[in-house]
Ligand code: PBG
């Protein structure tokens with residue numbers, strides 16, 4: 001049920017704590033396996049990979065580094081597959097970690113997103129992750145048409161039966177992604193993501209986006225963030241009743257609970273259980289959570 005986010009960078013020997021995400025580190029490929037090994041031994045079953053580019057001059061206008069065969073994501077997929085044959089490997093698919101402008105797609109002259117080329121590029125990245133061995137690809141950009149292009153790309157590559165397309169279908173633009181953007185170095189250099197992520201009040205838009213992605217061929221759907229959007233998780237579990245529904249307990253939610261615990265306002269373990277039980281109660285059956293390592297300890301019998 002738990003999927004653990006892993007940040008992997010292009011500095012092979014990196015092992016750096018992320019100040020705004022307590023207990024979470026960014027790893028280079030040389031440090032990843034020993035860390036994941038300790039978690040697999042405690043029962044970890046699934047991870048979602050995020051690539052991070054630290055080297056200067058590597059980011060460009062189309063996010064070429066996303067699927068560089070020597071880059072952090074493709075190298076990590078291969079390493080994890082070899083070392084942990086039973087681990088389920090998901091990859092977040094987006095361009096914001098790899099573009100020099102920090103947006104999730106390819107831009108027009110005026111700074112708006114060029115939908116067609118963005119979607120084509122995102123689909124190419126997803127297919128390359130699947131070719132490298134990813135069990136699932138999860139596009140997080142929210143643009144119209146990307147699920148369809150990814151699915152067609154996977155069918156054409158003969159991989160559609162081997163790679164689950166898990167769509168971030170209802171993803172809200174808001175204030176809860178700050179620590180992630182610190183970790184991934186993916187804050188937009190200009191503007192925000194309000195043109196392609198949902199406004200916090202948009203319940204109808206969220207339901208339409210869920211329907212859109214099912215129609216385009218998604219195999220599973222993600223709602224994100226989670227705690228402030230439990231009505232959407234609940235809507236998704238009804239609207240997408242034949243699909244696995246995943247809730248993403250995002251970086252800002254994790255950081256807030258840690259901050260409250262540090263202030264003595266709540267007990268960390270107690271509030272983490274309550275938060276995640278809320279997600280299950282609302283209908284989520286998969287949870288992407290930075291608390292995964294703690295739950296592996298807390299749930300030991
Ligand atoms: C990339 C992406 C983001 C997150 C997951 N994939 C950041 C964003 O959209 O700005 C956020 C996850 C988190 O905050 O934990 N598009």
Ligand code: ZN
Nearest residue numbers: 094095096104
């Ligand atoms: Zn993005």
